[in-house]
Amino acid sequence: YKTCGGLFVEDISGCECFFYADFILPAKGCVIDVKTCRDTSPDALEAEIKRFKYHWQAWWAQTGAGYCFEMPVTDFVFVFVGQNAPFDVAVYHASGEMLDKAREELQPYINLYNNFFASGRFDSCLLN
Numbered sequence: 001y002k003t004c005g006g007l008f009v010e011d012i013s014g015c016e017c018f019f020y021a022d023f024i025l026p027a028k029g030c031v032i033d034v035k036t037c038r039d040t041s042p043d044a045l046e047a048e049i050k051r052f053k054y055h056w057q058a059w060w061a062q063t064g065a066g067y068c069f070e071m072p073v074t075d076f077v078f079v080f081v082g083q084n085a086p087f088d089v090a091v092y093h094a095s096g097e098m099l100d101k102a103r104e105e106l107q108p109y110i111n112l113y114n115n116f117f118a119s120g121r122f123d124s125c126l127l128n
Helices: 042-052 054-069 096-119
Strands: 002-009 016-025 030-037 075-082 089-093
Touching: 002 054, 016 054, 030 042, 030 054, 042 054, 042 075, 042 089, 054 075, 054 096
Parallel strands: 030 075
Antiparallel strands: 002 016, 016 030, 075 089
C-alpha cells in the first residue's frame, strides 16, 4: 500500500491514534518511510533520526499498521535519499531497541493524551 495511514486504539491508554507511512507491505510485515537528507553517511543518519525523532514515527507507524492490518508488523525501514547529486540512497532498519526506546519516550505523551480525554479538563493533564 502506498501512502497509507489509519486509526488505531493504543493499547495502554485506549485512545484513538493516527499513523501514516509512505509504504506498507503487510504480507512482509514491513513499513517503509522515505526521507530526504543532506548526508546519507551512517553518523549523519543517526543524528537525523535523533534530531527529528524519526524513531517515534517508526514506532507509531509500525504499531498503527499492526493494529490496522490485524497482523504482526515486525520491521520498519527508512529509505534516506540524498538531496544533492549524486543522490545517494541509504536504507536504515529500525532496530527493536530503537523502537523500545521510542515507546518509552512516547509513554508520557500517550498518558497525557489519555488523561486529557478521560478528565475532559486540560489543566488536569499537564506534564510534570
